[in-house]
Amino acid sequence: MDVFKDKNVFITGAASGIGRSFALALADLEMNLFITDINMENLENVKKELEEKNVIVYASKCDVCNYKEFEEVSKDFHEKLGDIDLLINNAGIAIVGSIDNIILEDWKKVLDVNLWSIVHSIKAFLPNMLKRGSGHIVNIASGAGIFGSVEPLPYITSKFGVVGLTEALFARLKKRGINVSVIAPTYIKTDIFKLESEKIAYSPKLLDDHKKEKIDEIYREIFEEIMKSAMSPDRAIKKYIRGIKKNQLYIFDVIATSQILAMKGNNPQQYEDFLVMYQKNREELIKKHFLQHGINIEDYIESY
Numbered sequence: 335m336d337v338f339k340d341k342n343v344f345i346t347g348a349a350s351g352i353g354r355s356f357a358l359a360l361a362d363l364e365m366n367l368f369i370t371d372i373n374m375e376n377l378e379n380v381k382k383e384l385e386e387k388n389v390i391v392y393a394s395k396c397d398v399c400n401y402k403e404f405e406e407v408s409k410d411f412h413e414k415l416g417d418i419d420l421l422i423n424n425a426g427i428a429i430v431g432s433i434d435n436i437i438l439e440d441w442k443k444v445l446d447v448n449l450w451s452i453v454h455s456i457k458a459f460l461p462n463m464l465k466r467g468s469g470h471i472v473n474i475a476s477g478a479g480i481f482g483s484v485e486p487l488p489y490i491t492s493k494f495g496v497v498g499l500t501e502a503l504f505a506r507l508k509k510r511g512i513n514v515s516v517i518a519p520t521y522i523k524t525d526i527f528k529l530e531s532e533k534i535a536y537s538p539k540l541l542d543d544h545k546k547e548k549i550d551e552i553y554r555e556i557f558e559e560i561m562k563s564a565m566s567p568d569r570a571i572k573k574y575i576r577g578i579k580k581n582q583l584y585i586f587d588v589i590a591t592s593q594i595l596a597m598k599g600n601n602p603q604q605y606e607d608f609l610v611m612y613q614k615n616r617e618e619l620i621k622k623h624f625l626q627h628g629i630n631i632e633d634y635i636e637s638y
Contacts, residue, residue, distance in 0.1 A: 335420060335470040335513060338363035342415040344408075344432050344459065346398055346451065347425035351375035351524030353472060355567035356422055359575060361387040365420070368411045370396035370478025390415070398425045398451030401458075408458035419605060420578075421459050423452045424474045428489045430553070432635045440535055441488045448492035452499060460512075467511035472578060473500045479521045481594050481605075483612045493518075504583050513581045517574050520588050521564035540634040548627065556623050567585050 335341075343360055347353040349371035357369050361384045369384070371377040374395045381393040392414050396407045411418065424460070427447045429440040452473055463469030476487040479493030500516035534553060570587045577585030586592050589596055597605045624631040 335581065337346075338365050338420075340364060340366065341419035342366045342411075342417060343368070343420040343422060344411055344418055345422045345424060346396065346455065347371055347474075348393075349373045349380055352519065352522060352570070353422070353424040355379050355571045356574070357384060357391075358387075358422065359568070360420075361389045361391070363575075364389060366390040366415050368392045368394070368637060370394050370398075371425075372397055372498070391561065396434075396457040397523050398454060399446040401454045404454040404458045412462065418469060420470050420472065421455060422454075422472045423455045423461075423475070425451050426476075426492075428486055429535060430486050433487060434535065434635065435535040435537050436486065436488060441491075444486075444488035445492050445495075448489070448548045452496060453551040456503070456599060463512050464510060469511075470515070470578065470581070471500075471503065471507075472515045472517060472574075475500070475516050475518050476593075477518050477591050479516075480518050480591055481609065481612075483609045484616045484634050501583070506637060514594065515578060515582055515585050517577070517585045518587075518591055519570060520586075520591060521561060522567055522570050522587075523561060523564045524567060537634040540631075543634075544629060552623050552627055552629075559619065559623075584625050 338360065341366045344365065345353050345357055345360075348357050348369035348371070351371070357367055357380060361367060367384060369380060369391065370393070372395060374393075374595070375392050377395070381391055384391040392410075393408050394410060397403050425447055427444060431440070436560055437552060439602045455469065460471075463471075473496050475496040476485070476489070476493040478490045479495075479497040482490050482494065497516055497518070497628055503592065504514040524635060534550075536546070536549060565587060574585055584592070584595070594605070594608070597608065621631055
């Protein structure tokens with residue numbers, strides 16, 4: 335997709351983070367925007383920011399887990415803007431916890447928001463693209479969809495699913511004039527792991543022995559240390575837009591992600607060692623922060 339001016343874009347999860355930054359950057363390219371999120375208060379604030387750029391913008395609440403809502407909002411999009419040129423599936427959540435403590439409902443919620451939402455979006459918008467033989471679908475995955483280590487299991491599972499779905503769509507839709515890309519962000523300063531908005535699946539025994547407020551504080555310290563080197567969404571978006579312009583299948587924000595992807599095929603043993611090492615380093619970080627508060631986390635969690 336090399337022309338953005340006066341084209342129409344639909345973005346999910348646009349109230350903050352990558353979605354908001356995408357909307358602002360595409361407004362600068364003079365696109366017409368239709369932004370959605372479940373958080374209408376924040377979404378309206380983003381809408382006001384966009385309106386200051388003198389672009390056409392609509393905002394609507396959409397629970398991406400509910401296909402009927404997606405159908406309605408897609409109809410609204412077509413009525414207001416017409417054809418869809420760029421579809422950005424960005425909505426996502428994370429529920430943090432160990433293998434032992436994440437319950438099935440948590441698995442379902444993460445898969446619904448991170449993976450099924452994209453299925454809903456494609457089902458709703460792809461017919462218009464197929465009819466015209468043009469358009470570009472951009473699915474936001476994660477570095478956690480490239481290498482399966484460190485991040486919470488449901489999150490990793492959902493993001494690997496997004497990567498696989500995107501590859502399959504790319505292979506099937508290219509000949510029909512539709513471009514498909516997957517973006518695999520590394521650590522970006524967003525709300526995806528924000529304690530106030532997302533859930534941590536704590537060990538029941540840990541909560542029996544220690545106050546939840548204290549555990550929240552420790553995890554907040556851990557997240558803050560992890561995010562020290564995180565990239566700003568605005569900086570990352572510039573890289574993502576360059577990839578969209580080039581119609582790339584894979585779009586990364588750091589070269590290390592492509593190197594890890596290559597390592598899988600070129601040196602499987604090195605990749606296996608990397609997974610184990612990366613996981614060990616994260617576990618050591620968690621242990622360190624808990625020990626600073628006088629808690630041996632290994633007394634409560636066997637598997638991270």
